[in-house]
Amino acid sequence: MGLRIQDLIISAGYPGLFALIVVENLFPPIPSEVILPFAGYQVQQGELHFLGALAAATAGSVVGALILYEVARRGGRPLILRYGKLLRVDAATLERSERRFERYGAVIVLGGRLVPGLRSIVSLPAGLVGMPRARFTALTAIGSLLWNAMLITGGLLLGAQYADIADAVGPISTAVIVGLVACALFGYVVWRRRRSSP
DSSP, rough: HHHHHHHHHHHHHHHHHHHHHHHHHHHSSEEEEHHHHHHHHHHHSSOOHHHHHHHHHHHHHHHHHHHHHHHHHHHHHHHHHHHHHHHHHHHHHHHHHHHHHHHHHHHHHHHTTTSTTTTTTTTTHHHHTTOOOHHHHHHHHHHHHHHHHHHHHHHHHHHGGGGGGEEEEEEHHHHHHHHHHHHHHHHHHHHHHHOOOO
């Protein structure tokens, strides 16, 4: 699979990268941890430009996320569960996601884009609970931009060893999400104190 991904990026450039990232959002077996470091390696080799690769990947992330968001928003829970195996979502996962989303929706959409395994799934509860489309799109774009920049930069810096990034992504993304959640909780506490003070 890795060789086919590489061939598509080499032959199709930015449109190929865009298409791969759209598909990666819809069918997670093609992980961005494989696609984006290779794009970074292509930047190092002079075949792609960093900003072009980042723009193509981020546009692909947003389009893929919006497709899942619209599926959830228009089709609702029955449609998601009908195609749950394809989307890698079961009833229990969806229910947990919805409960968490009702409390921490914005943090989950933004932070979820930085966590493998959650990156695609967060679009579904966002659509189900009817998060405003513009807000969802903005949060998804910001989170995707950070994630894509991290992986493309990693591939750029590691060069021919770009494939090593996939092993390091889990612990790094966990640290990032913990930091984001801590910042969000701190902001919430400060906001509540200011609101309750006379």
